[in-house]
Amino acid sequence: MYLPKIFLLLLSSHLVLALVTLDTIRDLTSLTDECRDRITDEGDVIQLPGTPQVHLGSGQEDGGEIEDNITYALRILCSELFIALETPLSPPISSASSSQAVECQMVIEEYHAFLGATVQFLHEIQERQMKWRWDAQSGVRDELSWLQSLWASRSSNTQDRSFIEQQMKMYAETGCFGTSNEVLRRDVEIVEYINDLIDLFG
């Protein structure tokens, strides 16, 4: 593919605005939490004073509906991630934003919160898969495969970007992780977790 020279310069320069931003990570963290809630809220809970909790609809759990809900929640998450990765690269508007002092403690905490939310969501899916044993044709597996490719593969979007690379680039620009390869290492752990989950199907 032909790339105008200006793009090549931008790509190799520190001025490039990472496409995935700290805001993206923040948004994805709350979205991931919402997606987790979506699959863990199994019916309304009524609490009457002095009585044990009563779950509406308990005792008639429907594996198919749970499967649909997980598929849907994963699709919502993947769609957002896909949109972020599909967004064409735009030249930086001003360099002011990139020279802004970065609160490293906050950046690192937010990164860990994002990973934590992701692991929790995946864990909820894992527990349900252990219980219901959906097979390789499951929509859940399809969406997990999509999530895996968005994280790890460049070919899952038209801009040739993997989410891991985007995060590495963005966090490198903050300087908050020094020379450690923590972001790569932890991100790869997430992908390994997704791979292990995919292996549970079929």
Ligand SMILES: *[C@@H]1O[C@H](CO)[C@@H](O)[C@H](O)[C@H]1NC(C)=O
């Ligand atoms: C599936 O999602 C719907 C809509 O959010 C919800 O009302 C329903 O309780 C969920 N079903 C299960 C089994 O979690």
